[in-house]
């Protein structure tokens with residue numbers, strides 16, 4: 001289906017050439033969205049078209065089966081036409097019985113999604129639960145290192161449920177992206193933060209986008225949600241390197257010889273990995289069979305610059321048998337309770353700086369993340385001990401700021417800095 005825009009000086013003459021599917025603004029200039037076939041069933045373009053055009057467009061005409069999706073866009077009257085004949089009859093306006101009725105997006109409200117996985121299911125793992133809360137509060141990228149079965153994937157899947165509810169603009173942006181992509185958009189996804197978990201065999205094009213015509217990659221499909229990369233060292237190193245810039249700036253530019261396309265990519269990265277090829281390095285029962293060389297080679301697959309961009313890096317130990325046994329009867333704090341603290345911390349960030357702590361520039365970090373004197377000393381000592389890059393230093397400051405925001409404190413203190421330092425020690429001490 002071809003989709004583009006054209007302008008015309010008069011309304012109502014839509015039936016001659018290609019069907020005109022949107023019309024009308026008060027300025028006398030009418031804007032049309034052209035579709036090759038009004039009965040086409042490619043519903044994925046509907047929301048995208050509507051959103052792109054809704055500035056200055058008051059009416060939008062779409063194939064009947066796509067209209068409810070586009071009706072999500074506020075301020076636009078959306079009409080669904082069964083065929084060209086009914087569209088023309090409506091636009092001619094001569095027969096009152098032929099008028100189409102505006103479509104409402106009620107189908108989306110009536111289609112509640114399944115509840116997201118809940119933190120109440122995660123028993124034990126206090127450190128990991130806390131790290132996930134801090135990551136959610138500041139929008140920080142997160143890396144979990146631990147043996148198979150420690151619960152890394154389970155924790156990752158619960159991050160979207162801790163994030164603040166989507167605003168109207170975010171919900172529309174997410175719906176438009178999914179709607180325009182090959183995976184499409186369903187009512188159950190409305191206002192749900194995306195969670196994308198591509199396999200480690202994914203190509204660079206699959207991850208960051210590409211092909212001809214340009215298709216968004218996983219990092220764009222995860223826009224405003226979570227991108228989960230399990231078994232991180234198993235991804236092609238070149239593919240991982242292509243993620244560095246979009247993770248930093250929240251957008252990706254795909255350049256080919258004939259075209260260049262920008263896609264949004266403001267997602268939160270959650271990565272997981274084993275500590276060594278067999279997965280059991282550091283296991284008290286001595287299950288690891290890897291040589292020190294093979295374990296070191298495994299970790300070297302991740303580049304320093306990529307790790308530098310992951311604010312929170314934690315070890316997730318295997319659950320001791322006693323904790324496993326307690327799982328059946330125990331209950332843990334729910335996602336809803338944690339999400340309230342996350343929302344309060346986010347509100348402080350938005351009020352102070354209009355963005356999450358992860359998104360702060362170096363200069364902004366200096367301005368709003370400076371800890372008190374004791375925190376400053378602790379930070380300097382840790383930086384010298386672990387040989388941090390300037391980038392790593394700023395990452396710790398931002399995480400300390402988030403921890404102080406969760407505590408409702410105006411200035412990060414030594415305890416907040418100390419916790420932030422803990423989140424960068426996994427690789428420092430190997």
Ligand SMILES: [Zn+2]
Nearest residue numbers: 276278288290
């Ligand atoms: Zn091993």
